[in-house]
Amino acid sequence: MGELFLEARNISKAYEGVQALDNVGLSLGKGSIHCLVGENGSGKSTLIKIIGGVVTSDAGEIVIDGGHFHHLSAIESIREGIQIIYQDLSLFPNLTVAENISLNQMVERRTQVVDWKEIRAIAERALVELGEEIDLNILVEDLSVARKQVVAIGRALTQNAKLIIMDEPTSAITREEVDHLFEVIHRLKAKGIGTLFVSHKLNEVFEIAETVTVLRDGRKVGDYDASDLTNDKLTFLMTGETIEYHPYTVDSQVVSEPPVLEVRNLTRKDEYTDVSFSVRRGEILGITGLIGSGRTEVALSVCGLNQPHSGEILVESEPVTIGSPRKANQLGISYLPEDRLTQGLFQHQSIGDNTVIAILRRLLSKLGLIDWTEKTRVQDHWVNELAIKTPSAEVSASSLSGGNQQRVVLAKWLATEPKVFFLDGPTIGIDIGSKSNIHEIIRELARKGMAIVMISDEIEEVRNNCNRILIMRKGRIAGEIEDPTSVDDAEIFRQISGKNGSEVPRT
Amino acid sequence: MTQKQANNVTLVIVFLAVTAVMSIFLPDKFLTVINFQSIVSQFPEYGLMALGIMLAMTTGGIDLSLVSITSISGVTAATVLVQYANWGLPPTVVIILAIVAALAVAAACGILNGLLITFANVPAIIATLGTNGLFLGIAIVVTKGSGISGFPEEFLVIGNGRLLGIPVPFLIFIGVAVLVGLLMNRSRLGFEMRMLGASPTVSQFSSVNNRAVLIKTHILTALMAGIASIIIISRVNSMRPGYGSAYLLITVLIVVLGGTDPAGGFSTTLGTVLAIVTLQVLTSGLNILAFTPFFRKFIWGLLLLGVMVIHYYRRRYYEKRVTQAARNAPPTPEGQT
Ligand SMILES: Nc1ncnc2c1ncn2[C@@H]1O[C@H](COP(=O)(O)OP(=O)(O)OP(=O)(O)O)[C@@H](O)[C@H]1O
Ligand SMILES: [Mg+2]
Numbered sequence: 001m002g003e004l005f006l007e008a009r010n011i012s013k014a015y016e017g018v019q020a021l022d023n024v025g026l027s028l029g030k031g032s033i034h035c036l037v038g039e040n041g042s043g044k045s046t047l048i049k050i051i052g053g054v055v056t057s058d059a060g061e062i063v064i065d066g067g068h069f070h071h072l073s074a075i076e077s078i079r080e081g082i083q084i085i086y087q088d089l090s091l092f093p094n095l096t097v098a099e100n101i102s103l104n105q106m107v108e109r110r111t112q113v114v115d116w117k118e119i120r121a122i123a124e125r126a127l128v129e130l131g132e133e134i135d136l137n138i139l140v141e142d143l144s145v146a147r148k149q150v151v152a153i154g155r156a157l158t159q160n161a162k163l164i165i166m167d168e169p170t171s172a173i174t175r176e177e178v179d180h181l182f183e184v185i186h187r188l189k190a191k192g193i194g195t196l197f198v199s200h201k202l203n204e205v206f207e208i209a210e211t212v213t214v215l216r217d218g219r220k221v222g223d224y225d226a227s228d229l230t231n232d233k234l235t236f237l238m239t240g241e242t243i244e245y246h247p248y249t250v251d252s253q254v255v256s257e258p259p260v261l262e263v264r265n266l267t268r269k270d271e272y273t274d275v276s277f278s279v280r281r282g283e284i285l286g287i288t289g290l291i292g293s294g295r296t297e298v299a300l301s302v303c304g305l306n307q308p309h310s311g312e313i314l315v316e317s318e319p320v321t322i323g324s325p326r327k328a329n330q331l332g333i334s335y336l337p338e339d340r341l342t343q344g345l346f347q348h349q350s351i352g353d354n355t356v357i358a359i360l361r362r363l364l365s366k367l368g369l370i371d372w373t374e375k376t377r378v379q380d381h382w383v384n385e386l387a388i389k390t391p392s393a394e395v396s397a398s399s400l401s402g403g404n405q406q407r408v409v410l411a412k413w414l415a416t417e418p419k420v421f422f423l424d425g426p427t428i429g430i431d432i433g434s435k436s437n438i439h440e441i442i443r444e445l446a447r448k449g450m451a452i453v454m455i456s457d458e459i460e461e462v463r464n465n466c467n468r469i470l471i472m473r474k475g476r477i478a479g480e481i482e483d484p485t486s487v488d489d490a491e492i493f494r495q496i497s498g499k500n501g502s503e504v505p506r507t
Numbered sequence: 508m509t510q511k512q513a514n515n516v517t518l519v520i521v522f523l524a525v526t527a528v529m530s531i532f533l534p535d536k537f538l539t540v541i542n543f544q545s546i547v548s549q550f551p552e553y554g555l556m557a558l559g560i561m562l563a564m565t566t567g568g569i570d571l572s573l574v575s576i577t578s579i580s581g582v583t584a585a586t587v588l589v590q591y592a593n594w595g596l597p598p599t600v601v602i603i604l605a606i607v608a609a610l611a612v613a614a615a616c617g618i619l620n621g622l623l624i625t626f627a628n629v630p631a632i633i634a635t636l637g638t639n640g641l642f643l644g645i646a647i648v649v650t651k652g653s654g655i656s657g658f659p660e661e662f663l664v665i666g667n668g669r670l671l672g673i674p675v676p677f678l679i680f681i682g683v684a685v686l687v688g689l690l691m692n693r694s695r696l697g698f699e700m701r702m703l704g705a706s707p708t709v710s711q712f713s714s715v716n717n718r719a720v721l722i723k724t725h726i727l728t729a730l731m732a733g734i735a736s737i738i739i740i741s742r743v744n745s746m747r748p749g750y751g752s753a754y755l756l757i758t759v760l761i762v763v764l765g766g767t768d769p770a771g772g773f774s775t776t777l778g779t780v781l782a783i784v785t786l787q788v789l790t791s792g793l794n795i796l797a798f799t800p801f802f803r804k805f806i807w808g809l810l811l812l813g814v815m816v817i818h819y820y821r822r823r824y825y826e827k828r829v830t831q832a833a834r835n836a837p838p839t840p841e842g843q844t
Binding site: 305324325326328329335337342343344345346347348349353357358360361364368369370372412416 | 689693694695698699701702705706708709710711712713714715716772773
């Protein structure tokens, strides 16, 4: 590992009756690339926040470059060269790239007058150091998630970062962008800047990490050299069990039925063109493609959130117009959105309220009032069904770990008992153990007759769970895989990117 | 104890403290039936407006046109009422007509606010600032700037009558408050209003019809003003546009004092009612002591700041309480396979 930069010793932290961390230690070498893995709620984000000084630990100390801290504050942490990039990236969308990168440093200097030249200079320097090129005058809101990340990393560099911590940086970016991010991480390493990051995608962990620390239920399982681990072994360390996938198949009888949902020549200018597909009861149809390939836009159109310009949608062979999510809901179509934070979850409302918002009609008593006993029953049912880790359904959704929040959103839509269920990134941020759990739930729903459309950029996810896969590229359906068991991930990746050969992800 | 209950307990304590102080220092003036009757007949008119503001605030909006809606619907009712002699109808029929007309006009104002906010995408604060001028303007034009007075005797009961010694305005207020409480805690609309206030995007994705919810909210808010206008014109036996313009700020203060989050997503009807009553008790005590209006405002401001500070510490305390409660709660199954 080389020279030590940071050491967290015997860290413990309890929240709302949950022991988030229990006597956990972590050692990070100078310039090392270190990965933190563990199931949802195992304490990864909490540990990171303690190192960043935004959460105070109940016990333990942090040693940075030989200095001891019992109650590390956020300011001390930054001063010691630690920069955390949270999942929301904490950028100002309405400011330019240059302003975002330079802001912290300008604030620190306490200058009263804005020096625009200096702002540009700082930002330019940071980007050169990163070896990146981004137009400094663009507003951050107009950038892709991956580019925003680069801006956030650039901003970290202006603060003399020695360690950059990223919480699930790869969950919302494409495969190619992940590769790019990893290049950046290697470049940082060459400059002696270490990276600590969290990911639920184990193949990425193997690609980039030198050392892997595994947490389970707030305790440390151990530190491992990435080269000593295999996918199965790591899964076992995290979950205590091995996970096997069997391909999802449907009866030939199902396939002969008329489709529940049929889309014909759907087109929306600048987004997608001439998209046709259909899905039957019991099917799990996968749609994969790069971010920007139009897959989400098509799903939004079918679910009433993005009006198509031409084309037809048929539900149970009846042509329909779907002008709102409400209409979609009435027709039995539900959509689990891509972005949990801004589209899926009411952060500061209770888990229970989040669960029942789309089915209030069903909770009304004869007098037209909400039946609270029934509401409690429904929300408790889903907390149990999806094994949401919480002391009570009455607590705020914001107190849950990321993966458990995703389950709450899933619960909201499952409660509507849709006929057709679009899942856009159903397991983003969900740990490998629960992922197979959720996949099993989805399969069970399909077996019971629901039609499922699963949108994902995780090739493995669609290949393992879908009986049919559509490939989207540049707004068109570029191919269909009738039998996912007959192809490997590399082949699917080739079709997605439209390239031949070479650039194949390791899995 | 939920956050809401904790909030309301704070307000009850403040209310009791204020009442106790008044009772101790002014036993022979404050603790009289007459004084209590005057207290409970004074607040219903702005109490109703406060409930209206609370509804709008729950969705993350506001209604600055509320006082002007009382003007325009008050003018409507007054215009109908003074015609009764000409029409030769029994007074009860005219009174019912007047009330229906006033509420219909108020509802129309609410619809206009709602449409501006949902279809023209104007932020609530701007839209209702604009309609505020519009509604008041119409009321002034209709009355040509002067007051309308001389209503049927029977109508004055609404603002001045008593039932078993309890002032009628207070009974109306209690009835409406109970309905609002039911709306917010037990109805689908109330639930959706709260969720929409928490995040319009998420509620849209959750198949809530945001537009319908917002329009309904603004209709209900306006209806509160409509009911208030009936009480006002009956109490003073005349109608003058612009009456009650000082109520706007007070009602906003009351709602925040009551614990509603101005950013939307959290409100409490009971909290609002407690804040209304506390403020009225305080005002009436200060009136007895013959303080100047300036000093009264000063005391109000002090109270508001005080409750804000209490709210802040209570929230921190509440977080700790949840921790303890959670420890005692039976654990749910772990989130793993
Ligand atoms: N602010 C909070 N209030 C209450 N409980 C919390 C809070 N933050 C975290 N927890 C709890 O602490 C535990 C650890 O959460 P943490 O966010 O660290 O998990 P994680 O490993 O990052 O999970 P994920 O992979 O789902 O993001 C969870 O049980 C969570 O519910
Ligand atoms: Mg986390």
